Amino acid sequence: MQSLDNLMTNFTVTKTSDSKEKRKYICEGCGYEVKVYDFTHLFGPNKGQSFEGHNGCKCEDIRLANETLKLHEERKRLVMFNQNSLINPDLQKASFDNYLPTNESTDKALITAKQYASNFEKDKPRNMVFVGPYGLGKSHLAASISKQTISNGYTSIFISVPKLLSKIRSTYNKKSEHTEDELMSALELVDCLILDDIGAEQSKKQDDGESWAVSKLFEIIDGRVGKHTVFTTNLTSKELQDRIGPRSYSRMMQNTEVVKMSGEDYRLKDF
Ligand SMILES: Nc1ncnc2c1ncn2[C@@H]1O[C@H](COP(=O)(O)OP(=O)(O)OP(=O)(O)O)[C@@H](O)[C@H]1O
Ligand SMILES: [Mg+2]
Ligand SMILES: [Zn+2]
Structure with a gap:
């Protein structure tokens, strides 16, 4: 004061x-x-x-006007990836606070995820991949990272890869509200991108080489070099390489911390 x-x-x-x-x-x-x-x-x-x-x-006026314009454009980009519609209902309330580790590996995963979110800095890009079988809270922790970075003032998009690819496909429809370029630039510019369930997409090889999904995914992952990206998958590294292709896999693993999770499916815990 x-x-x-x-x-x-x-x-x-x-x-x-x-x-x-x-x-x-x-x-x-x-x-x-x-x-x-x-x-x-x-x-x-x-x-x-x-x-x-x-x-x-007028330097200060111009600076303020540019800042407002930038914020406006950033907001417009994020609206395309409306988080309320993209995060499954069972993950809407997911946070670090309501994640209850059930064993050593999930305990470690929670600590690592929290550290990732709290040490998040734009110019120190780090990737992370949560690996493990169904229902261990991989998406729960990834969504929590997304929420935490947003509340720390960064931009973040959480989206499952199968959904993302159909969203991109839908832009090929003439009546689409957004263009593919708009979506792709939002994915490239967002501070923290969460690609949930990578490898779960349909990506059958085509006779003419790489499938559309494989090359689109490469474009996205390649655009994230030097930025923060968090992945979740329940595939093994071999399966993942086969599914997304070696070029994407190699970039995905660059500067990437692998968080292995094991244990019982939390979804089935009441049985
Ligand atoms: N340790 C936990 N504490 C609290 N809730 C959990 C925990 N693990 C999972 N959950 C909840 O269980 C549900 C399934 O978890 P989540 O979707 O994160 O699993 P996943 O590892 O991503 O599974 P999949 O491989 O099938 O995608 C979610 O509603 C999540 O909030
Ligand atoms: Mg998941
Ligand atoms: Zn001036």
Whole structure:
């Protein structure tokens, strides 16, 4: 908090009675003409003292306008991936707090996921892959990472790969609200992308080489180099390589921490 005196010193000023324009120049930042006047402090400890004031520079206005525009564009991109519609109902409430580890491997997974989210920094990109059989909370922890990074002020998209690929396919429909380019650039620009259930997509090889899914996935993963991406899968590394192809697999594993989980399916715990 600034003291009242400080505020007075800074803001309660007037031009001197004979305040003439001393000189003018063109601001290099904004290109506007800036006029230089003598101002005098009316109140505060510096009362009576004069100083030089520069009027007409629009650099700050331009900076604010650009910032607003950027936020607007970012929001527009994220709306395409409306998290309420993409996260399964059973994961809507998932958080680190309601994840109850059932053994050593899930305990370690929770700690690693929490650390990943709390150490998240844009310019220190790290990837993580949660690996293990059904119902161990891989998606639960990945969704929690997404929520935590968002509440720390970053952008994040959580989406299952099969859903993502059908979303991209749907843009080929002429009536589609978004274009493929819009979706792809959102996936590339988001701070933290969660690709849930990678390898679960239909990606049968075609006679003419790579399937559409395999090459689309490569495009996405390749666009994430140097950014944060979190994956979940219940495939083994061999199965995953076969499914997504060696090029995607190699990039996916670059700078990537593998979190292996084992245990009982939490979904069946009441039986
Ligand atoms: N340790 C846990 N504590 C609390 N809830 C859990 C735990 N493990 C799983 N769950 C809950 O069980 C359900 C299944 O978990 P989740 O979808 O995360 O499993 P998964 O490992 O991703 O399984 P799959 O391989 O089938 O995708 C979710 O509703 C999740 O919130
Ligand atoms: Mg899952
Ligand atoms: Zn300027």
